[in-house]
Amino acid sequence: MRGMLFLESHDLWIFKHVAELQSVSRAAEKLGYVQPNVSQRIKGLEDELGARLFVRNNRGVTLTEEGKVLLDYTNQIIKLMDEAKSLINPQKWREPLTIGASQTISAVRIPQLFSSFLKEHKNIDVKVKTHDKKKLQEMLSYGELDGIFINDAYNYPQFETVYSYFEKLVLVLPQYSHFEKKHEQTLIVNSDPNCIYRNKTLEFSKENNFYDPTIMEFDSLESILQAVQDGLGISIIPADVAKNRTEVQLIRYKELSETIKIDFLIKHRKQQPQGLKKFIQFLKRK
Known part of the structure; x- marks a missing residue:
């Protein structure tokens, strides 16, 4: 019947991969398809829906507003299918x-x-x-x-x-650091500018009047702890993390009064x- 949609679940699965990877070629590689096949499936969806789902650019693709709506429903459909299989x-x-x-x-x-x-x-x-x-x-x-x-x-x-x-917070320091020195401190923080523990470390530095501290960034918690253990600087981390690293002998822990929600x-x-x-x-x- 003219005007009726017949979206296939496999086409939606392909669309989901392109949307999440923001690339037709990367989606094709991950799914084991040739790129023209994936592009054709996406074009078929766009033709059937009568709307553009992606904006093409030099780095790949980004979702249009219509594409964002479809991605939300696609994820709901896939979750319902998975849930149905688990019940059956x-x-x-x-x-x-x-x-x-x-x-x-x-x-x-x-x-x-x-x-x-x-x-x-x-x-x-x-x-x-x-x-x-x-x-x-x-x-x-x-x-x-x-x-x-x-x-x-x-x-x-x-x-x-x-x-x-x-969550309680702790200040972690190298075993033999001179915390009293306000002018020679290095702050070990996560590279994510929105990381709450990074921001708490920077706030702690200001509150304690550290003078022009050096900022050293790492991408993982393990790297931050290793940097502190190696004597590179200080950081603030969750207390639960510190309690689970009691085997580390070269780090001192100082519990702070502040908590985060x-x-x-x-x-x-x-x-x-x-x-x-x-x-x-x-x-x-x-």
Whole structure:
């Protein structure tokens, strides 16, 4: 019948890869297809919908507003298909649950939560994706994630906080550092400018009147800890991380009075995935 849409799930799967990788060629490589085949599938979707889904540029492609809408529905469709398979044949398929968190937040507390959660719900397939806060919110908005753990305020009205906890902070120093020297300090921080622990380290430096400190950036928590252990400088990290690194002998820990709030956010939906519902119920009992 003229005007009726017949979107195929496989075409949506291809579209999802192009959208997430922001590249037709990278999507083709990941899926094992030739690039013209992927381009043809995307063009077919655009023709069927009567709208452009991507804007092409020199670095790849970015979603149009119509493409963002389709990506949200695509992720919902894929999640519903996965959920249906797990309900029809739980012996073969597991319920999906994909959570996002920053690298530092996900270092200790998140694995501890899922360790307890999976003891109660063995048929759930949990995935944790780490990104910076801005990217996590974007992925939740598009439906790529079921929920995210972040700190501080968020700017999306379609999000809601369903669980929160407070995290203690510690100052980590090399074993033989001279903390009293205000003019020769090096601050070891995450390279993400929005990292809460980076900002707390910089605030601590100002509050303690460090004079023109050197800033040294690293991309991972392990690199930050190694840099402190090697005597390169000081940093502020979650207390839980410090407690789980007691085997490190060349670092001193000083607990701070301040705490930070970590929120678990989900997107407003009429129907939430079953795996997410079970995880929220679990969190509310903590």
